[in-house]
Structure formats: C-alpha cells, structure tokens
Amino acid sequence: MLTKEQKEQFSEILETLGETLDITKTQYEAAVSSYGAVGDWLAKPESSLAPYTPIIRPQGSFMLGTMIKPICDEDDLDIDLVCELTGKNLSWTQYHLKQAVGDRLKANETYKKMLDAEGRRCWTLLYSDQANYHMDILPSLVSKDYSILLDRAFSSTDLYDKYESLAIRITDKKKDNYYSDTNSENWIKSNPFGYARWFFNAANIGSQHKDIRLSDAVNPVPKYSKQKLPLQRVVQIFKRHRDIMFKGNEDKPISIIITTLAAMAYNKEESIIDALINVSAKMRNHIEKRIDPNTGKPIKWIPNPVNPEENFADKWVEQPNREKNFYKWLDQLEKDIQTIIQKRGLDHIAEAMKKSFGEPTVTKTFSMLGEKNLNLRESGTLKMTTGTGILGLEGSVTTKKHNFHGND
DSSP: OOOHHHHHHHHHHHHHHHHHHSOOHHHHHHHHHHHHHHHHHHHSTTSTTGGGOOEEEEOHHHHHTOOOOOSSTTSOEEEEEEEEEEOOOTTOOHHHHHHHHHHHHHTSHHHHHHBOSOOSSOEEEEOOTTTOEEEEEEEEEEOTTHHHHHHHHTSSSSOOOOGGGGOEEEOOTTSTTTTTOOOGGGSOEEOHHHHHHHHHHHHOOGGGGTTOOTHHHHOSSOOOOOOOOHHHHHHHHHHHHHHHHHTTOTTSOOHHHHHHHHHHHOOOOSSHHHHHHHHHHHGGGGOEEEEOTTTOOEEEEOEETTEEEEETTTHHHHOHHHHHHHHHHHHHHHHHHHHHHTOOSHHHHHHHHHHHHOHHHHHHHHHHHHHHHHHHHHHTOOEEOTTTOOEESOSSEEOOOOOSSSOO
C-alpha cells in the first residue's frame, strides 16, 4: 500500500514520463501547419472541391492528446486526418468522391510527388525525412450544419452523449457498393469525433483541469498544450510499454483497443499512479464474450462505444495471435507496474522502469525530473516531507537553496 507521499512521488515521475513521450511543440506545430496547407489547397476558390467546403481536421491520437513519439527518432509519426466535404455531386459514388479528393491533391505538384499508393479508405502524404511524419487523409461526407454540431458537442466539459449526431460517411474500396451506390446513406458510417467526445467524457475530472479546452480537439488548427488529463497520460504510458514489449511485431495490441478499454476502466482517479494501477487491473473486465451469429462459436467483443455493433476485436478470430498477444501484454503490464511501485529510491525506481519503457526514455525522464527539482530548490519552493526523504511540492520542511559555493 503506497502512502500519500509515495503516490505523489510516483505520479510526478509518471507525469514527467508522459511529457518525455509527448511530441514536441515544434513537431506538433509543423504537423498542424502542413495539414493546414493541405486544407487550404483543397478549399481554394478554383478547386473542384470548393463547392463542398472542404475542411481538414485531426482525428485519432493527435486529436485525443494520446500521441507518443516513436521509439526510434527516425521513425514516422502517423497523423490521422479527416477531409470533410459538405454534400457531393448527385452522381458521385464512393469511388468518385475519393477520386475527387485524390485528383485535387495530384493537381499540386508537391503533393503529387508525396502521395503514397491509394489506401483502402485514405490518401497518404509522405513528408520528407526531415519532417518524420506521414498523413492519412480520410475523405468523408458531413451534413451542412456539421461544424455547428461539433462546436456544440465540444464547447464544454459537461457530459455530452448525442454521439450519433457526429457520425460521418466515408469511402471504403472493399465495400460491394463502392463503385455503384450514389446514395451516401448506404455508405459506411464512421464516428471519430463522437468517439473523441466519449473519450473526453471518460477522461474529464471536473474542476481539476479547468484550462483544458475540449473545443481545441476539433479545431482545424488546435493549439499545443502541455497539460494532459490523467487518462491521457495513462494511455500514453500503456502505448509505450506495448511498443517496447512488441517492437515491430504487427500482431501487437492496437491503440484503439488499448485506448477504449483504458477509458472504460478509468474511474476518475485524479492521480496518475492510482489511475495506472486501477485501469491496468480492470481493463480485461470490459472485454465481453459473445456468440458469433454467423458461426455460433464464442468470440471476444470490445464494442465501439459510439457504435456498439462494431467490434474492435473482430480481427482476433482470424488472427488469434492478436488476442494471445493482448492478454500477454496485459499480464506483463500489471506485473511491471507492481514491480515498479514496490521500489524505493529514485535510482531503484529508474532501473525498474528501463525494461518497461526503454532506457533512453527513462534516463531522459529522470534527467527532466532532476532539472525540475533543481529549479524548485533554487526558487525555494521545493519541500521535503519530514521523515520520508521524498521531494516534491507538498511537505512540511522547505529545503534550503544551495549556492554551489560549499556554504548554505
């Protein structure tokens, strides 16, 4: 059982670990600038898409605030985007809408050279080695009042549950009606922004984080923010643990499952260490067992919270290694967390964390932690709780400022 002071120390360590995993402000703003330029190109008055008011917005981990740096600095960041079109030509099928977006990208010589092979649902722009990111652009159809609906949904931290109203229609090359159906009501439905609102409902802990603005999440040009909610930090930490454990294994646990189960298991814990312990222990409780209506066999089911008919674990049947690896990862995660929280002293804690989160990341984390505490010491605000030897912002004894001349 951790004491209050130990919890504060571990939470400070984990918060700093999360900051180490964050993409930098420079990386963030470069990505926003890049996709903003793409959006401007698609929406120019002379663009064939201009009548449909194209808007580019981030989705996925970039929008959720759970993106992490890759283990290797040379690896790409994967930035997921939605290209919203309000309405379409009446004769357009999914194929036509997707090609209209692709053709407009190809009309720009720079983007034409950057385009990867056409994906199942997205167009992908590969940026230079110096930028170290690529962008998956998902063409979609939205209602004419969609921006108003988004503003309303993300305008406050109060509970919002009208997720269905935020659904969009997307294109999918593998669907039978891809080339033939002009009625967008029959196209596949997706709801990345409804999912984001559900996630922020789960993450919200009220007045503790008043300055976190949900509206920034769906802003086409969101501001960079260092502050994260405990659930966001937990998801980041889980994803790094997964990446270290599975390296380049394609059957590693996927982020949408980790994020969904973490949000389902999260119980508004205000400290990161409490959240980390409790969420990791309860995630498996939210994996359902159902009978497959097609085969009559039992299957695992992780429902999409904004579309319960969708099973995020649907690939587990045809690729059983994914299910096996998920439970293997979860068992190891719980074991590693318990090992870490039993350590005392920063050196021992750091050593225990290196195997789980990578030596360079952990070394940087404790270096940053040391710099923070040095700055607090220099300002005279670093305190030590009597009898524990734990440094932090709360306590009963203020540590003396060190003048580095051998005297206090």
